[in-house]
Amino acid sequence: MPSRHIVLVGAPLDCGKARKGCLMGPDAYRIAGISRALTDLGHEVSDLGNLSPDSNDIPEREGLVNLSETIGWTTALMRTAQEAMQQGLPIFLGGDHALSLGTVPGVAAHAAQEGRPQFVLWLDAHSDFNTLETTTSGNLHGTPLAYATGQSGFDGFPDLPAIVPPGQTCIIGLRSVDLPERALMEQTDVRGYDMRAIDESGVAALLMPFLEDVAKAGGALHVSLDVDFLDPTHAPAVGTTVPGGATVREAHLVMELLCDSGLMTSLDLVELNPMLDERGRTAHLMVDLAASALGRRIFDRPTPRLM
Numbered sequence: 001m002p003s004r005h006i007v008l009v010g011a012p013l014d015c016g017k018a019r020k021g022c023l024m025g026p027d028a029y030r031i032a033g034i035s036r037a038l039t040d041l042g043h044e045v046s047d048l049g050n051l052s053p054d055s056n057d058i059p060e061r062e063g064l065v066n067l068s069e070t071i072g073w074t075t076a077l078m079r080t081a082q083e084a085m086q087q088g089l090p091i092f093l094g095g096d097h098a099l100s101l102g103t104v105p106g107v108a109a110h111a112a113q114e115g116r117p118q119f120v121l122w123l124d125a126h127s128d129f130n131t132l133e134t135t136t137s138g139n140l141h142g143t144p145l146a147y148a149t150g151q152s153g154f155d156g157f158p159d160l161p162a163i164v165p166p167g168q169t170c171i172i173g174l175r176s177v178d179l180p181e182r183a184l185m186e187q188t189d190v191r192g193y194d195m196r197a198i199d200e201s202g203v204a205a206l207l208m209p210f211l212e213d214v215a216k217a218g219g220a221l222h223v224s225l226d227v228d229f230l231d232p233t234h235a236p237a238v239g240t241t242v243p244g245g246a247t248v249r250e251a252h253l254v255m256e257l258l259c260d261s262g263l264m265t266s267l268d269l270v271e272l273n274p275m276l277d278e279r280g281r282t283a284h285l286m287v288d289l290a291a292s293a294l295g296r297r298i299f300d301r302p303t304p305r306l307m
């Protein structure tokens with residue numbers, strides 16, 4: 001892969017749910033060697049350090065967890081994502097998945113300025129398609145994909161600088177979807193693949209048609225990787241574990257295919273809770289996956305295949 005300028009953006013937000021710990025995520029990725037892993041691949045890496053949320057005077061609302069702080073992070077990340085896109089390929093080091101309330105609209109605004117359609121690949125056990133109206137947990141990390149695709153029910157959140165049409169999103173890894181978010185998703189043409197689809201077809205057969213659509217459209221591609229996409233036996237450091245997730249190999253294959261496609265323009269690494277990790281193994285696995293997406297491979301030439 002050609003050498004890129006990679007911009008690390010630490011976003012230690014921990015407001016998207018009640019259980020704390022994701023604020024240590026950005027430092028865990030740094031300690032697990034994310035910069036070195038990427039410079040070893042020939043990339044130039046700059047680290048913008050850790051952001052903080054904007055302040056606002058939005059009142060809290062009953063039934064929603066940390067609304068004001070979440071909106072503060074959303075506005076800060078929308079702005080920073082647009083700036084980082086001008087410098088290179090940003091990797092947003094979370095932080096819980098509420099981070100994508102800001103990063104996805106921010107990168108989409110940049111794509112719109114360039115006249116390119118924005119696509120989103122969501123690797124997650126969950127669809128994160130709740131709105132402020134449908135959430136039963138009140139945890140706003142369960143809402144970013146609904147917000148970014150322009151669903152209504154986000155009173156108090158900023159107007160979107162750019163909407164990602166649902167048909168330009170693809171979710172892979174699903175095994176926990178709430179009934180109201182499923183109903184909302186089914187009204188759209190978002191592509192959602194559950195673990196059964198991976199079992200039956202293999203992950204490459206699900207991903208490749210989507211990547212072909214991105215390529216045909218000349219689109220930008222944001223990838224949002226939630227730790228719980230992976231099976232908890234490989235990636236224990238996450239608060240919302242759901243058994244029956246992707247294997248290490250399935251996850252690497254997704255990343256390697258993304259790398260081969262040359263299409264990825266930005267990446268979120270979210271939901272790592274280092275308090276729940278075992279000697280850093282989840283942080284290291286996430287760094288290895290990011291490295292696979294950015295060119296780490298065994299052979300430089302294509303591997304000969306048996307047809």
Ligand SMILES: NC(=[NH2+])NCCC[C@H](N)C(=O)O
Pocket residue numbers: 097098126128130135136137138139141142143176177178226228240271
């Ligand atoms: N990013 C995540 N881990 N999201 C989990 C969301 C779980 C559940 N659907 C909720 O809305 O509360």
Ligand SMILES: [Mn+2]
Pocket residue numbers: 097124126128141226
């Ligand atoms: Mn998620």
Ligand SMILES: [Mn+2]
Pocket residue numbers: 124125126226228229240
């Ligand atoms: Mn999840």
